[in-house]
Amino acid sequence: MSAAGDFGARLLDWFDRHGRHDLPWQQEISVYRVWVSEIMLQQTQVVTVIPYYQRFMARFPDVTSLARAPIDEVLHHWSGLGYYARARHLHRAARQVVEQHQGRFPETLEDLEALPGIGRSTAAAILSIACGQRHAILDGNVKRVLARHRGVEGWPGTTAVSRRLWALAEAMTPTARVADYTQAIMDLGATVCTRGRPTCGVCPVASDCVAHATDRQSLLPTPRPRREQPLRSTVMLIIRGPDGVLLERRPPTGLWGGLWGFPEVPSTGEAEPWCRRHLGTEAHEVHALAPFVHVFTHFRLHITPVRLWVKDPAASVMEAPGRVWYKPEARSELGLAAPVARLLDHIVHEDGEINGSHGELRLPG
DNA sequence: AAACCGGGGCA
DNA sequence: TGCCCAGGTTT
Known part of the structure; x- marks a missing residue:
């Protein structure tokens, strides 16, 4: 018997007895539902995804409703999940399906991969789970399972290791039960062959696992080479006017692309000139609040919030496109970057206090 | 505090 | 083709 055949059989047997069969995207299976779940699961674990997925599906039950929705609403439903480029790709892909495929998803690898945000592994996962087509997937879970089971050395980010995997x-x-196998190997990686403490005692393929035999679970797959993180800094202007706090839409690509945030300037001294130049009015009660650091994988962002008031911004300024006066207590449907949401929450809290005269900003962490 | 992750974009 | 990028969550 071939190693592959036996591997699959043991995995399927394990899946039948211990795998998850009641996840929301395992019900009423369709390409659309599986697609949305796969994109969400690329960046977030199952338990976190479930409530986002259910809200998303309630609002956008099919590809047509998603295509018709404004991007702001899509981003709002994604807010907190991170990787907002994926929400934008999702939205663009929905429009392509409607416009180029008459609202029906293509069911070949090539055509699916042509849609934004869908690569080789995601296309394969969608077609195997939703359509039962035989395609291999290689997401992070599968890379971990295979690198350990076959003892594959080297960082999977290199082309040589990737090809081998x-x-x-x-x-x-x-060749049979492909949909279940795809679910099974992802499930095994997520629940048994985990990064930190794999539970090899309950693993159906531990008996011929190279990492298990040589006690190298913690060394495989080989981690990515480390790089040091640069420190960047910015100043966020918390501009309060008669109708709320000024937010601007960020550029569509890059950091927090398409989300709403405070106007930013390079240094605190630029706050007042910015108000004159962009709002045509004077800033009052300008206070720098306590700076804090927001940590990303690739860099750290040093943020200095500056709070100020404007009394009489011109009407043209109020209604400028890509600009909104946001009422923090009346959570409207906008996608907000995480530190922006935290600062807005802080404003609500501060306003609730009798004496908000202190200029200190205290944030957890 | 470090590591994670699938695809897009660009040299 | 081989980097570099994103960003909340987990460990």
């Missing part, structure tokens, strides 16, 4: 993934994928 793809070849293994192809070889292991069975």
Whole structure:
């Protein structure tokens, strides 16, 4: 018997007895529902995704409703999940499906991969789970399972290691019950063959696992080489006017692309000139609040909030496109960057206090 | 505090 | 083709 065949059989047997079969995207299976779940699951774990997924599906039950929705509403439903480029890709892909495929998803690897945000692994996952087509997938869970089971050395980010893992993934994928197998190997990676403390005692393929035999679970897959993080800094202007706090839409790409945030300037001294130049009015009660650091994987962002008031911004300024006067206590449907949401929450809290005269900003962490 | 992650974009 | 990028969550 071939190693691949036996591997798949043991995995399927384990899946039947211990796998998850009641997840929201495992019900009423369709390409659309599986697609949305796969995109969400690329960046976030199952328990976190579930409530987002249910809200998303309630609001956008099919590809047509998603395509018709304004991007702001899509981003709002994504707010907090991170990687907002994926929400924008999702939205663009929905429009392409409606406009170029008459609202029906293509069911070939090539055509699916042509949609924004769908690459080789995601296309394969969608077609195997939703359509039962035999395609290998290679997401983070599968990379971990295969690198350990076959003892593949080297960081999977290199093309050589990636090619080897793809070849293994192809070889292991069975010809029958492909949808269940795809779910099974992802489930195994998520619940048994975990990054930190794999529970090899309950693993159906531990008996011939190279990492298990040589006690190298913590060394495989080989982690990415480390780089040091640069520190960037910015000043966020918390501009309060008669109708709320001024937010601007960020550029569509880059950091927090398409989300709403405070106007930013390079240094605190630029706050008042900014108000004159962009709002045509004077700033009052300008206070720098306590700076804090927002940490990303690739850099750290040093944020100095500056709070100020404007009394009489011109009407043209009030109604400028890409600009909104936001009422923090009346949560409207806008996608907000995480530190922006925190600062807005802080404003609500501060306003609730009798004496808000202190200029200190205290944030957890 | 470090690591994670699938695809897009660009040299 | 081989980097670099994003960003809340987990460990």
